[in-house]
Amino acid sequence: MDYLADLLAGRLPQLPASLAQGTRLSLLGEGLLAIEPAAPAFDVLISSGIHGNETAPVELMAKLLQALLDGQLRAQARLLFAFGNPEAMRRNERYLDDDLNRLFGKPSSVTGQGPAACRARELEGVCRDFFAGSADRWKLHYDLHTAIRGSRIEKFAIYPYPHEQAFDATEIARLGACGIEAVLLQSAASPTFSYYTRRHCGAHGFTLELGKARPFGQNACVNLDRLEAELRRLIQGQRLDHFGADGQPALFKVAREVVKHSDAFALHLEDAVENFTELAPGYVLAEDGDYRFVVEEQGARIVFPNRKVKNGLRAGLLVVPAALP
């Protein structure tokens, strides 16, 4: 049985009800699989394919899941594997009717009830139930993505706004151990999956960006060995809490979001401009009718510039170097 091949072909996987040592296996929905050992050390949600054309993380997640199903890897943590948008994965599209990662934590009156909104509600429910079953255990969520553009920093993470909580230095160091070179500290709530699990499920939720989006089978150029090694450790219930000074990610904070308000929106950046390109103060980054978005910050860099987003959505992040408060 090849779980990913079945998922992409729309076949129901033939799964046993349990793995070795009484570890329970539950199919909770399409692309949603829980693996629950009898005495888990902690609880981990790994997700990918929220954007269907971001395949490197899907391949990594499928490899880990397959190793568990084949008995080559033994779970000592309670695990939820979530392939976010199987239909978009089949079509190699970022999204179909709506960007799934802009629909979390929003009521149906705002999102409507299209396929993406329904999937967001399903993911929210499955994750809430999963983490509700974790009692007081430590909870982690890595939502794995790749970026549309090339990047001057290949692997980076977004740390969702933690509200009254402090940014957690240990979790930032853990990301460093995963090969993450920079972490963006968010300054406001977002409609993303990782913000949702952090805010509503008590998990340490992060979005990880792992190179550039490429079709299935074309991901050899991104090296995810360190992330894979750390995920294998976590799956086996081993959690490091002390990390050396080497490999600590660089920190940036989100200074401002560029929002596309209307069809008149113009983004003054070539498509070849990479994530983390520095923009000088005074640079007119975008215009939207009478509104001009002018860079004011010293050392500002642009991340995720995208003129094609729907009106009302983020069309880029302006980030500046930061330190932990």
Ligand SMILES: O=C(O)CCC(=O)N[C@@H](CCC(=O)O)C(=O)O
């Ligand atoms: O390259 C891009 O423009 C987008 C890549 C991507 O999908 N990034 C995530 C980040 C989510 C977050 O801010 O936590 C997204 O845009 O949904």
Ligand SMILES: [Zn+2]
């Ligand atoms: Zn993505």
